[in-house]
Amino acid sequence: xxxxxxxxxxxxxxxxxxxxxxxxxxxxxxxxxxxxxxxxxxxxxxxxxxxxxxxxxxxxxxxxxxxxxxxxxxxxxxxxxxxxxxxxxxxxxxxxxxxxxxxxxxxxxxxxxxxxxxxxxxxxxxxxxxxxxxxxxxxxxxxxxxxxxxxxxxxxxxxxxxxxxxxxxxxxxxxxxxxxxxxxxxxxxxxxxxxxxxxxxxxxxxxxxxxxxxxxxxxxxxxxxxxxxxxxxxxxxxxxxxxxxxxxxxxxxxxxx
Ligand SMILES: *[C@@H]1O[C@H](CO)[C@@H](O)[C@H](O)[C@H]1NC(C)=O
Ligand SMILES: *[C@@H]1O[C@H](CO)[C@@H](O)[C@H](O)[C@H]1NC(C)=O
Ligand SMILES: *[C@@H]1O[C@H](CO)[C@@H](O)[C@H](O)[C@H]1NC(C)=O
Ligand SMILES: *[C@@H]1O[C@H](CO)[C@@H](O)[C@H](O)[C@H]1NC(C)=O
Ligand SMILES: *[C@@H]1O[C@H](CO)[C@@H](O)[C@H](O)[C@H]1NC(C)=O
Numbered sequence: 001x002x003x004x005x006x007x008x009x010x011x012x013x014x015x016x017x018x019x020x021x022x023x024x025x026x027x028x029x030x031x032x033x034x035x036x037x038x039x040x041x042x043x044x045x046x047x048x049x050x051x052x053x054x055x056x057x058x059x060x061x062x063x064x065x066x067x068x069x070x071x072x073x074x075x076x077x078x079x080x081x082x083x084x085x086x087x088x089x090x091x092x093x094x095x096x097x098x099x100x101x102x103x104x105x106x107x108x109x110x111x112x113x114x115x116x117x118x119x120x121x122x123x124x125x126x127x128x129x130x131x132x133x134x135x136x137x138x139x140x141x142x143x144x145x146x147x148x149x150x151x152x153x154x155x156x157x158x159x160x161x162x163x164x165x166x167x168x169x170x171x172x173x174x175x176x177x178x179x180x181x182x183x184x185x186x187x188x189x190x191x192x193x194x195x196x197x198x199x200x201x202x203x204x205x206x207x208x209x210x211x212x213x214x215x216x217x218x219x220x221x222x223x224x225x226x227x228x229x230x231x232x233x234x235x236x237x238x239x240x241x242x243x244x245x246x247x248x249x250x251x252x253x254x255x256x257x
Pocket of ligand 2: 122
């Protein structure tokens with residue numbers, strides 16, 4: 001492979017990885033179109049009202065709110081679904097209206113606390129009692145700590161991916177070597193972060209197949225956890241950055257300025 005082609009390929013891969021990671025950071029910072037489509041995971045609770053009705057054998061009033069501007073986490077009523085990003089979450093009353101929480105670096109993914117904090121107190125008490133205690137979705141300590149750790153790994157990897165790209169443009173053997181090194185370390189961070197999220201999602205989505213109340217009925221809980229685009233962006237960013245290492249190593253050993 002000719003030197004310029006090799007370096008060009010490495011730069012494209014490093015740049016692609018950086019851009020994918022920037023997109024992943026943008027998810028759920030507000031409710032406009034692009035951020036709305038990017039999230040790590042979605043918790044859809046639109047079926048929960050019906051299940052609750054079956055479980056308590058009474059019609060349910062006031063579980064949900066359809067006021068998109070009602071404050072979050074203030075017992076103002078459950079939204080239809082919640083999408084969690086790297087800095088905040090957004091809760092949607094329908095496909096076109098919702099609101100987002102404040103942004104924090106190292107945001108903790110604590111879906112159960114989020115849901116319960118939106119319910120009026122009588123429903124939150126009921127939910128605490130009805131939802132099986134062994135659900136991973138309820139384990140806010142594990143999910144919160146893990147998502148926070150994954151966030152910092154992704155942040156460092158984003159800086160590392162940008163450095164990989166910038167150093168690679170300088171075109172010295174030493175900078176190619178440093179690019180390869182940055183790509184190696186950052187892709188290691190990314191694969192760990194992506195694996196942490198994979199495990200978090202795969203363990204919490206066992207709620208999708210659970211039933212509500214006693215084993216006598218077969219009504220699903222009506223709470224569904226699913227994987228979002230942001231999650232795939234992280235894996236794709238990892239793949240690009242990891243692959244970019246190869247042409248950087250080749251360039252570092254063969255480039256003659
Ligand atoms: C939420 O779940 C309901 C029932 O399964 C489904 O009809 C609806 O399309 C889902 N909404 C979203 C945004 O996933
Ligand atoms: C919970 O409280 C709301 C209003 O505060 C009421 O409309 C609803 O019926 C109550 N639900 C239950 C199950 O007690
Ligand atoms: C969504 O909810 C908002 C706020 O309640 C409302 O103004 C809007 O008409 C709803 N949109 C649809 C498609 O139902
Ligand atoms: C929606 O919530 C906001 C904020 O609490 C409140 O000011 C507004 O009056 C509510 N709208 C309706 C239709 O209840
Ligand atoms: C979000 O930020 C605003 C302004 O900084 C603050 O007043 C509000 O209490 C915060 N909300 C939460 C839920 O922390």
